[in-house]
Amino acid sequence: xxxxxxxxxxxxxxxxxxxxxxxxxxxxxxxxxxxxxxxxxxxxxxxxxxxxxxxxxxxxxxxxxxxxxxxxxxxxxxxxxxxxxxxxxxxxxxxxxxxxxxxxxxxxxxxxxxxxxxxxxxxxxxxxxxxxxxxxxxxxxxxxxxxxxxxxxxxxxxxxxxxxxxxxxxxxxxxxxxxxxxxxxxxxxxxxxxxxxxxxxxxxxxxxxxxxxxxxxxxxxxxxxxxxxxxxxxxxxxxxxxxxxxxxxxxxxxxxxxxxxxxxxxxxxxxxxxxxxxxxxxxxxxxxxxxxxxxxxxxxxxxxxxxxxxxxxxxxxxxxxxxxxxxxxxxxxxxxxxxxxxxxxxxxxxxxxxxxxxxxxxxxxxxxxxxxxxxxxxxxxxxxxxxxxxxxxxxxxxxxxxxxxxxxxxxxxxxxxxxxxxxxxxxxxxxxxxxxxxxxxxxxxxxxx
Amino acid sequence: xxxxxxxxxxxxxxxxxxxxxxxxxxxxxxxxxxxxxxxxxxxxxxxxxxxxxxxxxxxxxxxxxxxxxxxxxxxxxxxxxxxxxxxxxxxxxxxxxxxxxxxxxxxxxxxxxxxxxxxxxxxxxxxxxxxxxxxxxxxxxxxxxxxxxxxxxxxxxxxxxxxxxxxxxxxxxxxxxxxxxxxxxxxxxxxxxxxxxxxxxxxxxxxxxxxxxxxxxxxxxxxxxxxxxxxxxxxxxxxxxxxxxxxxxxxxxxxxxxxxxxxxxxxxxxxxxxxxxxxxxxxxxxxxxxxxxxxxxxxx
Numbered sequence: 001x002x003x004x005x006x007x008x009x010x011x012x013x014x015x016x017x018x019x020x021x022x023x024x025x026x027x028x029x030x031x032x033x034x035x036x037x038x039x040x041x042x043x044x045x046x047x048x049x050x051x052x053x054x055x056x057x058x059x060x061x062x063x064x065x066x067x068x069x070x071x072x073x074x075x076x077x078x079x080x081x082x083x084x085x086x087x088x089x090x091x092x093x094x095x096x097x098x099x100x101x102x103x104x105x106x107x108x109x110x111x112x113x114x115x116x117x118x119x120x121x122x123x124x125x126x127x128x129x130x131x132x133x134x135x136x137x138x139x140x141x142x143x144x145x146x147x148x149x150x151x152x153x154x155x156x157x158x159x160x161x162x163x164x165x166x167x168x169x170x171x172x173x174x175x176x177x178x179x180x181x182x183x184x185x186x187x188x189x190x191x192x193x194x195x196x197x198x199x200x201x202x203x204x205x206x207x208x209x210x211x212x213x214x215x216x217x218x219x220x221x222x223x224x225x226x227x228x229x230x231x232x233x234x235x236x237x238x239x240x241x242x243x244x245x246x247x248x249x250x251x252x253x254x255x256x257x258x259x260x261x262x263x264x265x266x267x268x269x270x271x272x273x274x275x276x277x278x279x280x281x282x283x284x285x286x287x288x289x290x291x292x293x294x295x296x297x298x299x300x301x302x303x304x305x306x307x308x309x310x311x312x313x314x315x316x317x318x319x320x321x322x323x324x325x326x327x328x329x330x331x332x333x334x335x336x337x338x339x340x341x342x343x344x345x346x347x348x349x350x351x352x353x354x355x356x357x358x359x360x361x362x363x364x365x366x367x368x369x370x371x372x373x374x375x376x377x378x379x380x381x382x383x384x385x386x387x388x389x390x391x392x393x394x395x396x397x398x399x400x401x402x403x404x405x406x407x408x409x410x411x412x413x414x415x416x417x418x419x420x421x422x423x424x425x426x427x428x429x430x431x432x433x434x435x436x437x438x439x440x441x442x443x444x445x446x447x448x449x
Numbered sequence: 450x451x452x453x454x455x456x457x458x459x460x461x462x463x464x465x466x467x468x469x470x471x472x473x474x475x476x477x478x479x480x481x482x483x484x485x486x487x488x489x490x491x492x493x494x495x496x497x498x499x500x501x502x503x504x505x506x507x508x509x510x511x512x513x514x515x516x517x518x519x520x521x522x523x524x525x526x527x528x529x530x531x532x533x534x535x536x537x538x539x540x541x542x543x544x545x546x547x548x549x550x551x552x553x554x555x556x557x558x559x560x561x562x563x564x565x566x567x568x569x570x571x572x573x574x575x576x577x578x579x580x581x582x583x584x585x586x587x588x589x590x591x592x593x594x595x596x597x598x599x600x601x602x603x604x605x606x607x608x609x610x611x612x613x614x615x616x617x618x619x620x621x622x623x624x625x626x627x628x629x630x631x632x633x634x635x636x637x638x639x640x641x642x643x644x645x646x647x648x649x650x651x652x653x654x655x656x657x658x659x660x661x662x663x664x665x666x667x668x669x670x671x672x673x674x675x676x677x678x679x680x681x682x683x684x685x686x687x688x689x690x691x692x693x694x695x696x697x698x699x700x701x702x703x704x705x706x707x708x709x710x711x712x713x714x715x716x717x718x719x720x721x722x723x724x725x726x727x728x729x730x731x732x733x734x735x736x737x738x739x740x741x742x743x744x745x746x747x748x749x
Binding site for chain 1: 500501502503504586587588589604605606607609610611612615695696697698699700712714715716717718
C-alpha cells in the first residue's frame with residue numbers, strides 16, 4: 001500500500017515538473033508581448049511600457065527613475081517598467097532579447113547601436129514624434145542628424161555627451177602656464193612642461209575600448225578627418241589628416257603613464273583626480289566627483305576646447321543619446337510619445353538631464369534655456385566649465401555619422417573598436433602612424449564589406 | 450518444451466511499465482531544451498550567413514568553415530587558447546599540489562588555513578577581475594607602488610597593457626581564482642591514501658621524495674586524470690576573466706578562441722561565422738577528450 005502511494009506521488013511530481021517546464025516555455029512566448037503587436041493597454045486598461053536604459057551609475061539611474069515616476073503620477077493610465085543594463089553588455093543582451101521576442105518597448109540608444117538593432121527589423125520609425133518635438137523644442141542638428149538614415153528617424157534624441165580638454169589649473173599655476181593650450185603644438189609643449197616629479201603631463205587612453213576610439217577620433221576631427229566614409233560610402237580612414245592625428249596621439253601616449261595602453265574611461269579620471277596627470281580629454285562627468293575626490297573647487301579645474309592643429313578646426317566627438325521604439329502597438333506608441341514629450345518638456349527636462357550634471361547635456365534650444373536645467377547647483381557652481389561644454393556642442397561630430405552621412409556598417413567598426421585597435425597597432429606593436437592607419441583602413445573595409 | 454502462460458496486462462502492470470519513462474521524461478525534455486537544441490541550432494546556424502544576432506541568414510554551405518580555416522586570426526586564437534590551457538593547467542596544478550601537500554600536514558592553524566584557502570575561489574569572477582585590475586594598475590595599483598617604494602622598479606608596471614606580459618598575467622589571475630578548488634579536491638584525495646604505506650616505506654628507508662613519486666603520485670592518478678580532463682575543458686571555455694581584464698588586447702595578445710567567438714558574434718556581427726568557429730572548437734574538444742580518455746586508461 002505504501003509503495004503505491006510513493007509511486008503515485010512520484011508520478012504526480014513528475015507530471016507537475018513536466019507541466020512546469022512546458023508552461024515555462026510558454027512563458028517565454030508570453031514575455032514576447034512587450035515588443036509585439038498585442039499586449040496590455042487595450043480597451044482603456046493601463047498601458048505598460050517596458051523601458052531599458054544603460055545608465056547604470058546608481059545615482060543617474062535613480063534620477064531617471066524620479067522623472068519616470070513623475071510621469072506615471074501625472075499619467076495614471078501608463079505604467080513604465082524600467083530595467084537598467086550597461087553599455088558593456090548592451091549589444092548581446094538586447095540582440096538576444098530581440099531574438100527571443102523579449103525586447104522592451106522603449107530602448108535608450110546611441111547612433112551606432114541604433115543601426116545595429118535596426119537590422120533586426122524591430123525598430124519603428126519615429127518621424128512624427130521627432131517632427132512634433134523638433135517644432136516645439138528645436139533639436140541641435142548634431143543631435144538629430146545621426147538618427148536619420150534610410151529616409152526615417154529611428155530614435156528620438158534625449159541628451160548629448162561630448163569630450164573636452166580638462167586641465168588642472170592648480171598645476172598650471174605651479175608651472176607658470178597661463179590658460180589652456182589652444183593648438184596641438186602647445187598641447188605637447190604644455191604636457192612636456194607639466195611632466196615632472198612623477199607627474200605626467202596628460203593622460204590619453206590607449207586600451208582596446210570605446211574610450212580610446214572616442215579620444216582618438218576627437219583629434220581626428222580637429223585635424224579634419226571626421227569623415228570615416230566618402231560620399232559613396234567607401235572607407236576613407238587612410239588619409240593624411242588621420243595619419244597626422246595618429247602621429248599626435250602617439251606623442252601624447254608617450255607623455256601619458258606607461259600603462260595607458262590598457263586604460264579606458266576611469267583610469268585617466270582617477271589619475272587626474274589624484275594628481276598623477278595634469279590634463280585629460282573626456283566628457284562632463286569629471287565635474288560630478290571633482291570636489292569629493294580632491295577637496296578642491298571650481299578654481300582648480302579647467303575645461304577648454306580640444307586643441308587644434310594650426311590648419312585645423314574646432315571639434316570633438318559628440319554623442320547624442322536617444323530612445324528607440326520597438327513596438328508596433330499603437331497604444332504603446334502613443335504612451336511612448338507622451339513619455340518622451342514629458343521628458344523633453346522644459347519643466348522636466350533639466351531634472352532628467354541633470355541625472356548626470358554636465359555629463360548629459362541638453363540637446364534642444366528650450367532645454368538649454370530651461371530653468372530646470374540651470375537651477376542644478378553643480379551647473380551653477382561650475383558655470384564656466386559647463387559653458388565651455390555647451391559652446392562645443394555645435395562643433396560635435398560622430399564617426400560614421402559626420403556631416404549628415406550615415407553608413408549603417410559603422411556599427412561593425414565601432415563595436416570592434418577598430419580605431420582603438422589601430423591606435424594599439426601603433427603604440428603597442430610599434431607600427432609607424434601611417435602603417436597603423438593603413439591597418440585600420442583594411443580592418444574597416446573588411447568589417448563593412 | 451516448456452509452455453509459457455501469459456496473463457492480460459492489468460492497469461498496475463501498465464503503470465509499472467511506463468513509470469520509469471515518466472520519471473525520466475522531465476529530465477529528457479530539460480536536456481533536450483537546454484543542451485541538444487542549442488547544439489543543433491548552432492550547427493545549423495554555422496551553415497548560414499547570419500549577421501546580427503536575431504536576423505535571418507541564408508544557407509551558405511561550408512563557406513563559414515572555409516573562411517574560418519583561412520583566417521590567420523582563428524589560428525592565432527587557437528594557439529593562444531593552447532597556451533592558455535597549458536599555462537593554466539601548469540600554474541594551477543603547481544599551486545594546488547603545493548597547497549594540498551602543505552595542508553595535508555599537521556601544523557598549528559591548519560584548520561584555519563583549510564577553511565580560508567577557498568577564499569579566492571568563492572569570490573565572484575567580476576570581483577576578482579576588478580580587484581586584480583586595480584592591484585596590477587601601473588600608475589594607480591598597489592603592486593607597482595610597493596615595488597617602486599622598495600626601488601625594485603623605477604617606472605610603473607604595465608603588465609596587462611603589454612603584449613609580452615598580458616597573457617601570462619591573465620593566466621596567473623585566472624589560476625589564482627581557480628587553484629583552491631583543485632587544491633581541495635587533491636587534499637581530499639591525499640587523505641584517502643593509507644598512512645601505513647608511508648610508514649612501511651619509511652621503514653624500508655624511502656626518502657620523502659621517493660615516497661612522493663612511488664606512493665603519493667600513483668595514488669592520486671585517477672583524481673589527476675579526472676581533473677586534467679575536466680580542468681582542460683573548463684579552462685578552454687573561460688571567457689569572463691579574459692574579457693574583463695583585457696578584452697582580448699592589447700593588440701590581440703589575449704584573444705583566445707572564446708574571445709574570438711564572442712567578438713565574431715557580438716562585435717563583428719558575424720553570427721554564422723561565430724557558430725562555425727564554435728563548432729570547430731567543440732569538435733576539437735571532443736577529439737581531445739577522446740584522446741585523453743584513451744591515453745589515461747590503465748594498461749591491461
